[in-house]
Amino acid sequence: MGWMAWNWHTAVFFLVIALLLALMTVLAITRPETPRRGILRFPTTRGDRLFVSLIGTAFIYILWIRFTGGNTMWAPLVISILYVTAMFRFA
Amino acid sequence: MNDRPINNRAWLFVLPVLVFVLFSSLLPMMTVVNYSFQDTMGQNNFFWNGIAWFQNLLDPSTDIGGRFGNALLRNLIFSLVVLFIEVPLGIAVAICIPRHGWKVGATLVMIALPLLIPWNVVGTIWQIFARADIGLLGAALTRMGIHYNDTQDPTSAWATIVVMDVWHWTGMVALLAYAGLKSIPDAFYQAARIDGAGRWSVFRNIELPKLQKVLVIAVLLRFMESFMIYTEPATVTGGGPGEATSFLSLDLVKIALGQVDLGNAAALSLVYNLITLSICWVFFTVMTQLDQRKDL
Numbered sequence: 299m300g301w302m303a304w305n306w307h308t309a310v311f312f313l314v315i316a317l318l319l320a321l322m323t324v325l326a327i328t329r330p331e332t333p334r335r336g337i338l339r340f341p342t343t344r345g346d347r348l349f350v351s352l353i354g355t356a357f358i359y360i361l362w363i364r365f366t367g368g369n370t371m372w373a374p375l376v377i378s379i380l381y382v383t384a385m386f387r388f389a
Numbered sequence: 390m391n392d393r394p395i396n397n398r399a400w401l402f403v404l405p406v407l408v409f410v411l412f413s414s415l416l417p418m419m420t421v422v423n424y425s426f427q428d429t430m431g432q433n434n435f436f437w438n439g440i441a442w443f444q445n446l447l448d449p450s451t452d453i454g455g456r457f458g459n460a461l462l463r464n465l466i467f468s469l470v471v472l473f474i475e476v477p478l479g480i481a482v483a484i485c486i487p488r489h490g491w492k493v494g495a496t497l498v499m500i501a502l503p504l505l506i507p508w509n510v511v512g513t514i515w516q517i518f519a520r521a522d523i524g525l526l527g528a529a530l531t532r533m534g535i536h537y538n539d540t541q542d543p544t545s546a547w548a549t550i551v552v553m554d555v556w557h558w559t560g561m562v563a564l565l566a567y568a569g570l571k572s573i574p575d576a577f578y579q580a581a582r583i584d585g586a587g588r589w590s591v592f593r594n595i596e597l598p599k600l601q602k603v604l605v606i607a608v609l610l611r612f613m614e615s616f617m618i619y620t621e622p623a624t625v626t627g628g629g630p631g632e633a634t635s636f637l638s639l640d641l642v643k644i645a646l647g648q649v650d651l652g653n654a655a656a657l658s659l660v661y662n663l664i665t666l667s668i669c670w671v672f673f674t675v676m677t678q679l680d681q682r683k684d685l
Contacts, residue, residue: 300433301420301433302416302420302423303423303429303433303435304423305426305427305435305437307426307437308419308423311422312419312422326397330396332393340674340678353663353666353667353670356663357663360443360660360663363440363443363444363447364447364448367444367448368440368443368447371440
């Protein structure tokens with residue numbers, strides 16, 4: 299694994315993603331769901347909302363760095379949390 | 390919409406593929422993520438660099454940032470131009486394809502031929518074809534007094550690459566549209582005839598709505614392929630003249646393999662990948678939503 303240039307920051311990141319996927323699998327088995335239609339105007343499941351959240355969060359960070367230079371990274375974190383909450387609640 | 394919960398257990402059958410994808414894509418991708426947050430002095434020693442690569446990439450005033458912005462713009466323009474030519478042209482070709490008899494097979498084979506040629510061979514063919522001194526196209530245009538040189542003049546280079554892509558891929562759009570046209574039952578045409586509909590009105594009210602699904606697929610495939618285009622411009626123009634046809638993928642290869650600038654290349658490929666992924670997802674969602682509407 300030496301060639302992969304690991305460091306703990308990115309390792310934690312991937313671990314969290316892996317845990318989220320595992321959690322989604324467990325939830326899908328124990329608490330099956332029906333897709334629901336929300337503000338995105340098409341039926342979404344938990345997995346869809348997670349995907350939209352992750353992609354959207356990445357864009358929030360990228361746009362933040364693009365337009366502010368990214369000297370402080372707390373604001374995009376707050377925006378992302380609000381966005382993810384909104385996605386899981388209303389999408 | 391039925392109200393039964395979705396049973397996802399069939400996904401377990403995908404596990405073997407996942408293992409394969411893990412080695413072919415996920416591990417390399419994770420490495421790219423690791424590179425994008427670190428810097429190295431060689432010897433496989435890396436140290437934490439925070440978001441500096443991303444700041445560098447997304448700031449238009451830096452060298453990499455400027456190149457990234459320009460290349461992204463070129464990619465988008467190229468994809469749009471190619472789509473605007475290939476999709477209408479493909480539909481027009483599909484409408485002209487005969488529906489019965491031996492001509493069907495002959496026409497389809499002719500149309501599919503460019504699709505069978507490997508990308509780098511297409512590039513080589515067009516590179517020679519476009520040469521202003523010996524190429525059939527280049528020399529003919531030059532003799533006619535048209536200023537054309539795809540290695541020196543940006544307009545010529547762009548025209549060559551766009552025409553090459555149209556030549557290579559319109560056939561695919563035409564084949565998809567043809568399959569869509571074939572699936573329209575005769576009853577629709579008969580009803581149109583009884584109503585006295587003209588050719589345009591048949592196209593507008595019957596054929597185009599019925600083609601919607603295949604056209605979404607065609608647009609998706611053509612967009613993705615043209616947005617990730619590498620081999621053909623690399624062979625024909627090499628990104629030149631100057632930077633005129635340096636698309637994102639060409640720039641990425643230059644940064645990653647030419648300059649061995651791992652951090653910048655990793656940040657670029659992640660942002661590139663994210664854009665591709667999200668556009669793909671939008672198309673996929675539109676496609677699956679269209680699928681579920683019964684009225685089409």
